[in-house]
Amino acid sequence: MSIYTFSSESVSEGHPDKVCDFIADSILDAHLAGDPASRVACEVLCKSGQVVLAGEITSRTTVDYERVARGAIREIGYTDPAESFNADGVKVIQFISKQSGDIAMGVDTGGAGDQGIMFGYATDETPELMPLPIQLAHRLSHRLAAGRKKGERAWLRPDVKTQVSVRYEENQPTRVDTVLVSTQHSADVSQADIRDYVASCIAPEVLGKWFGPHVEVLVNPTGQFIEGGPSADCGVTGRKIIVDSYGGMGRHGGGAFSGKDPSKVDRSGAYFGRYVARQVVKNGFAKRAEVQVAYAIGRAEPVSVRVDTFGTGDWKAAEDFVRKFDYRPAAMIERLALRKPIYRQTTNYGHFGKPELSWEL
Numbered sequence: 463m464s465i466y467t468f469s470s471e472s473v474s475e476g477h478p479d480k481v482c483d484f485i486a487d488s489i490l491d492a493h494l495a496g497d498p499a500s501r502v503a504c505e506v507l508c509k510s511g512q513v514v515l516a517g518e519i520t521s522r523t524t525v526d527y528e529r530v531a532r533g534a535i536r537e538i539g540y541t542d543p544a545e546s547f548n549a550d551g552v553k554v555i556q557f558i559s560k561q562s563g564d565i566a567m568g569v570d571t572g573g574a575g576d577q578g579i580m581f582g583y584a585t586d587e588t589p590e591l592m593p594l595p596i597q598l599a600h601r602l603s604h605r606l607a608a609g610r611k612k613g614e615r616a617w618l619r620p621d622v623k624t625q626v627s628v629r630y631e632e633n634q635p636t637r638v639d640t641v642l643v644s645t646q647h648s649a650d651v652s653q654a655d656i657r658d659y660v661a662s663c664i665a666p667e668v669l670g671k672w673f674g675p676h677v678e679v680l681v682n683p684t685g686q687f688i689e690g691g692p693s694a695d696c697g698v699t700g701r702k703i704i705v706d707s708y709g710g711m712g713r714h715g716g717g718a719f720s721g722k723d724p725s726k727v728d729r730s731g732a733y734f735g736r737y738v739a740r741q742v743v744k745n746g747f748a749k750r751a752e753v754q755v756a757y758a759i760g761r762a763e764p765v766s767v768r769v770d771t772f773g774t775g776d777w778k779a780a781e782d783f784v785r786k787f788d789y790r791p792a793a794m795i796e797r798l799a800l801r802k803p804i805y806r807q808t809t810n811y812g813h814f815g816k817p818e819l820s821w822e823l
Contacts, residue, residue, distance in 0.1 A: 467639055469627040470595035470709025472603040475538050475810040476620025476646065476690070478697025482506035484809045485513070486699050486721030488534040489527060491803035494723070496523025498801035501561045501569070504721035506531075506699045508692040511546045516557040517721065528554040539610065539620040540691060547692040572792045574757035575725040576717075582735025582753040583712025584743040587635055590815040590822075591740050594635045594672075596709025598626040600811040601668045606645055606660075615659055619646035621690030633750075633772075638672040641665050642680045646690035657681040706813050707732070712752050719813055724800035727757050727791055734794040736814050737821040738787050739769075747783060748775025755789050762790040 473480055486504040493500035500521035507514040513531055536549035543551060569575050584591040602624040610618035625642040628635045643660045661679040669677070700718025704710050717728030724730040735753045742751035748771035756766045769784040771777045788794070795801060798820040808819065816822060 464633060465629070465631050467627050467629050468593075468595055468711065469625055469640075470593065470599050470704075470711065471623060471625040472596065472599035472705055472709075472811065473624075473702060474603045474607045474620060474622035476540070476607070476622060477702070478508055478621070478692045478695045479699070479701040480697070480810055481508050481535065481538060481540070481692055482697040482699040483702065483720035484538060484806065485515075485531050485534045487805040487809045488530050489515070489519075489525060490721055490723060491806050492525045492530050493519065493521045493523055494801060494803040494805075496525075497521045500723055501575075501725060502721065502723040503561070503726065504558070504699075506697075506721070508547065508552075508697040509695075510693060511552050513552050513554045514557070515554065517559075518561045519558055520561040527556055527558070545691070545693045569725050569760070569791075572762045572790065573760040574727045574731075574762070574791050575759070576727065577757055577759045578717050578728055578731070579715040579754060579756045580717065580727060580731035580735050581707075581713045581715055582732065582737065582739040582755075583708045583751070584736065584739035585711070585750045586743055588815075590817075591743055592812075592815040593708055593711035595626045595628045596705075596711065596812065597815060598628075598638065598669060598672065599624045599709065600815070602626070602641070602643060602664065604811045605664055605668050606643070609664070615651075617648040617651035617656070619648065619690060621646035621687075633774075637674075638669060638677050640678045640680065641669070642683070644682055644684075644687055646687050647682075649688050653682060653686065708814070713754075715754075720805070720809055724795045725791060730791060730794045730798070730800055731755050731757065731789075733798060733800070733813070733821040734787075734789065737798065737823070738784055740822065742769065742771070742780050742783060745783065746775070747771065747780040748777070750774045751780060753784055757791075762792065764789045 485506045490502045504517040623644045627640040629637045660681045666673045719729045722729045739751045739753045750772045752770045754768040755764045
């Protein structure tokens with residue numbers, strides 16, 4: 463019998479890297495709202511009181527980047543003027559130019575915006591067709607953020623990391639072994655109170671049937687987490703690609719999502735791969751499926767398409783099914799309606815497993 467433990471992590475919107483991702487996707491949505499054909503490749507760095515915006519943007523609409531960045535930071539919850547990183551106090555530095563004509567030449571004709579490989583993954587182990595470890599980790603970090611916003615505990619702060627370890631037998635989840643939560647907090651709370659809130663309130667609520675006396679709950683294992691967010695750490699876009707996808711359970715092509723318009727196949731190809739993998743599982747071809755697609759810059763047709771069913775179904779039928787889809791960038795964009803300003807809702811707690819997104823149908 464195959465027995466193993468698999469762990470996945472999540473982070474909240476207050477994590478420094480996610481702050482950067484959210485600013486980048488906010489800028490992307492602002493451009494798409496005014497010009498759906500905008501070409502956006504926005505990178506962000508946050509450190510202490512500095513926010514650096516860089517990248518290439520070509521658009522018919524004008525966006526006040528500083529206003530958008532401050533609004534995103536405020537929405538996350540960094541508003542305390544006593545902290546070096548706060549919405550009204552940060553200095554916003556901009557290094558933004560237009561998209562290269564060499565790239566535009568290929569994209570304008572419907573080609574891919576870059577070369578690369580993308581993966582989509584789906585499994586029947588949860589209703590969302592997502593791996594259980596990453597789904598539970600996301601729910602934990604999201605629940606802590608919701609508790610902070612509702613004022614459940616005055617000591618909660620925006621920066622949170624979670625991790626869930628699940629025991630598998632014959633590739634099916636059988637129990638949760640360990641839950642790890644590191645949550646930023648004010649200086650006037652005891653670690654006992656924090657642990658009681660997480661272990662007695664948050665973990666049982668989120669884990670539901672997976673929670674029991676066998677689950678080890680670790681809370682702030684260093685002893686405290688007072689200094690957090692970009693005031694204490696440096697954030698950069700695109701550093702949470704495994705958090706954004708499948709928690710390591712499915713493979714990743716390496717390209718980040720946030721700050722990129724859908725002509726970048728890093729994003730649209732990964733979203734469409736997820737859509738196709740879901741169809742494989744939903745239609746009963748397999749219990750697990752991973753779809754890989756690869757592109758050459760400027761070319762519309764992919765250079766390869768592959769599906770792996772991990773021995774859980776009819777691989778040949780799944781391959782025939784997968785090859786019926788149209789993987790040209792323009793076709794993927796149209797099928798999933800990717801020109802709309804939808805990307806701020808993808809930034810946090812995973813780009814997959816959310817029923818409101820078109821690639822989750």
